[in-house]
Amino acid sequence: MTQGSPEIERLIELMARLPGLGPRSARRAVLQLIRKRGALLVPLAEAMQAVAATAQECVNCGNIGTDSLCGICGNAARATGELCIVEDVADLWAMERAHVFKGRYHVLGGTLSALDSVGPEELRIPRLVERIREESISEVILALNATIDGLTTAHYIAEQIEPLGIRVTSLAQGVPIGGELDYLDEGTITAALRARRAL
């Protein structure tokens, strides 16, 4: 309890809803913000207000930006003909952190799931097929999670775009950098062995 200050209590309550935070850690974070009012609280409030006013989904790829077209879709240099399909915006940001992929993205917004009744219409698959036609895409890279739902979605998309006659690839699966064989499950070892290559 903050001894009768509803504004602060409301802030704690809202902060506690964020992932990774509970009531105790939210209280600590709010206390820290108040102590560093000028350096932290005011700039944070301003930044949040600005993002709340401008953040939106890119109409083309589903990325989150501050314009109707995100920075990647608006950049002509990224029109390499390669299109990387990811499940979520967080995956797109993870790919961008690696600074390896220079093409464009398409965010599905989930995977096909029989249990949760998520079908192709709920995902952005029809829009994907449109984009492949409009943007003269030469290769589609399926960068979906290596889960059963992710693999099912990847195969489904591959089937949908097969008639368009473009190259469809997926990320390799196997031993992660720094991984030790002893700690890997048999599924990963099987995938790694199947995808072995000559040195």
Add this chain to the structure above:
Amino acid sequence: MAPGRARIAPPRRHDCERMKLQMDWRDEGALLSARPHGETSAIVEVFTALHGRHAGVVRGGSSRKLAAVLQPGTQVAVEWHARLEDHIGSFRVEPLRARTNAASDRRSLFALGSACALLAFSLPEREPQPPLYAATQYLLDALGQDQGWPGLYLLWELGLLETLGFGLDLSACAVSGATDDLVHVSPKSGRAVSRASAGIWADKLLPLPPCLRGTPPGSTAELLEGLQTTGHFLERRLAPAMGNRPLPAARRRFVEVLAREAARE
């Protein structure tokens, strides 16, 4: 004892042991589904050998380590514990074997999704189904490995219908009693009909390809005919009994994949 006051008998020792057994058990089974629960946990459904389809909370089920284990089809050892029998309870899960063989091929991956979704859709909770459990184990192990898995899948759907009380009788013609030249199934009774007895109603009857009677399917088209027949009973008999919910989309997608393949053959 005061008159009129009900006497509450203390629990007997074997009652306590029975309750203990019901609220704290170990088993193994195939994982059917996992949904996130809160930030770190997951609610999973497992088709177990001795306890049927059973749900439970897995603490830390969203962690990087456990999320890889909680994939549909994975064979897991589970330890279930609850304070009361009707609580959802919590599972401690250990992987026994991943069914990654199914992921090696498009058709087997969709078959795995279809089988797990149908089981999660139709099985009553906490009722053991030993024959169906054995058939499911056999099918999941065969997916992507055994070339005859498509035929096994079809027979597995027949077994599922049988277990749930909608079994087909394909042993003899419903009209004449003949056991030869059975090529149709009645969509109403689920019984076989011979070519001779079908007469003018042949186009209103469902196909009975040899693969529905245990012969390995000769082509994808034949397998599709068999799935058309089982699909009819899944949709018209099973789904209405499940509160008129539509069949899982995973089954339809599996049939679509096969249909595209048949068109290419």
